[in-house]
Amino acid sequence: MSQTCIHERTSKEEIEKGLKLQPKFDSNGLIPCITTEVHSNEVIMFAWMNEEALRHTIETGKTTYFSRSRGKLWVKGESSGQIQWVKELRTDCDQDVILVKADIGENGAACHNGYKSCFYRKLEGDALVFDGGEPLFDPEEVYKK
């Protein structure tokens, strides 16, 4: 995919109704990214991208985020092996959010705690309830140095 697919922002009309990718990076140079599992549409994680991460995602087909805690590019799966292959990349009306639909494989897990999705708890009444299945890998095993 061309290096030129990321464009400067222009008018509201062009941003909302146009055919150019004109992402808005915030004052920290970041744009939120929602990642879903392509087959189920399930939201599996949420992270941030800077322009370099977005470009790397588009060019390599592997979701690449910007780790705010580590202050650097983060090719998802580099440590854990849990690569997310981009099947579709979308943006919203005002182009300040990215949505990626990714193939993570049959037993893929997006969460650093080993769960398929980071959203493994739902609110029921006053409390959270776990319903995200069992962890698919052992974080202590996977992230050990």
Add this chain to the structure above:
Amino acid sequence: MSQTCIHERTSKEEIEKGLKLQPKFDSNGLIPCITTEVHSNEVIMFAWMNEEALRHTIETGKTTYFSRSRGKLWVKGESSGQIQWVKELRTDCDQDVILVKADIGENGAACHNGYKSCFYRKLEGDALVFDGGEPLFDPEEVYKK
């Protein structure tokens, strides 16, 4: 739902593995919220909540965001009639994102441009392509004063 379901943040262990909702609001007092359509799991919008908006969402069952542009609470559907009924509310591992699965009715549209989803364009090659169907309402008609 009780007013007390939003708790102060404690340890990493409790935040990631515990049963208390302990959301992290950023330095602006906001937490990102991803909203999906409950039947299809489709991501329909992304917005921000402050604590009051999150509390209002939980207590009323209607998604309530904080409008950064208007600087105030925004009960989704107040102007457009496009109310989003909360069917499920989740948080992620480190509790710095909210995920709502909402019922928006058969012909509901989350986007201010009239589309079901704000993510009505996908990247194909170098350009965006519209594939979010036809607008389900006329924004000029709906938002006129």
